[in-house]
Amino acid sequence: MQDRTRQPRQIARELALLSLSQLPVNPKTLTEDQLPELVLGAVRTLRGEIKDSLENASDELKNSNDRLLTSETRAADLNTSRTMLKEAIEYTRTAINRLAYTLDFLELSQETTKKYKEINEYAIKLVRKITSERQLIDEKISTALVDWQVKRLAQIDRDILRIAVADIEFFDIPSKVAINEAVELAKRYSGEDGHRFINGVLRKVSEQSQVKG
Template identity: 65%
Template sequence: MQERKPRQIARELALLSLSQLPVNPKKLEKMEHDRLVPKLVLAAVRTLRSEVQDTLDNAAAELQRSNDRLLSSQTRTNDVETARTMVKEAIEYTQTAINKLGAAVEFPELIQLANQDREVREYARDIILAVNENRNSIDEEISSALVDWQVTRLAHIDRDILRIAVAEMKHLEVPQSVAINEAVELAKRYSEEDSHRFINGVLRRVIEQKKAASTP
């Protein structure tokens, strides 16, 4: 297993915790470290469990649909081809669920590092605070970079990955290339199969728009 750096662990913890924690930054600012870690871990476990269950449910539904289509198709070629496509989609859902289960297997390491490494705890909190304090402006930047889409319609994992990357670039002084690369890795680890390409494209448009806005 590849060794991950403290900030990589912090990003994962922040990503998995973000949707479960209070939006009010003041509550998080006052939270002491001995109270913060258990809350982050509990929120992350809930998110991971929900993500895995949703993906497995989708895979099961796709498999059932493809099985029904195969049984009813008999000799009709079009229905057989459709069923094959549906089976492929079900397999992709299942693979995504397996990937998330793999992340869950590594979760004890994440918990240990969160408890032992001060940098992990503090940077995870810095990310969450930066996102919560600047959510509106961050979402505006993401929205302007989306093509025929809205932030509110994004899968919440993808939305939070984008929010973290923009927050790091804009408020935590993380180099743009680093923020994008880390966001892509998070998407590969926790989102759907092609989400990392989508994440990469959106963040590059965010950068291009910022450059265009600053050019006289």
């Protein structure tokens, strides 16, 4: 279950991630006027996900209730009943997490103009910096990869890594914070083991930066 409220910059990183997926093939053609439009497109995408999350949460709560009823009326033995009860709890936990995520985003994006502005501005800053400093950022990622190339990474993993490196290098975000935020993004958007891969690469990036410093 989520144990903390998502902060404006956490939402901004997610918007930046969704915005990066919309970049033109040649990012150098991106103009300053287009950046807000990219972020606006990301907001629309995220709103669609929130709607889906609410619908999925409703389905999962229904599944949880069905499991509980089944465990009470159809269980052949105690062990089967325990298994069904465990599944029901998992359904409920997933539903609660979806609802918590949705409420956190709605609170941050709609509660005050100030918070919404902070989210929007930081997302644009991230996209702008990643676009203008891509070569430097990719070089830092590349040094942490073993027998692999940045361009061969899955786009979502590559963009999550770029956001974290930009946070560290250009916005004075502590490495530990940037890594944790990247891992959370990977859990939502990357493959099954993506968050472990992201964590490992960024730890190497951090270690190498400390050695050079």
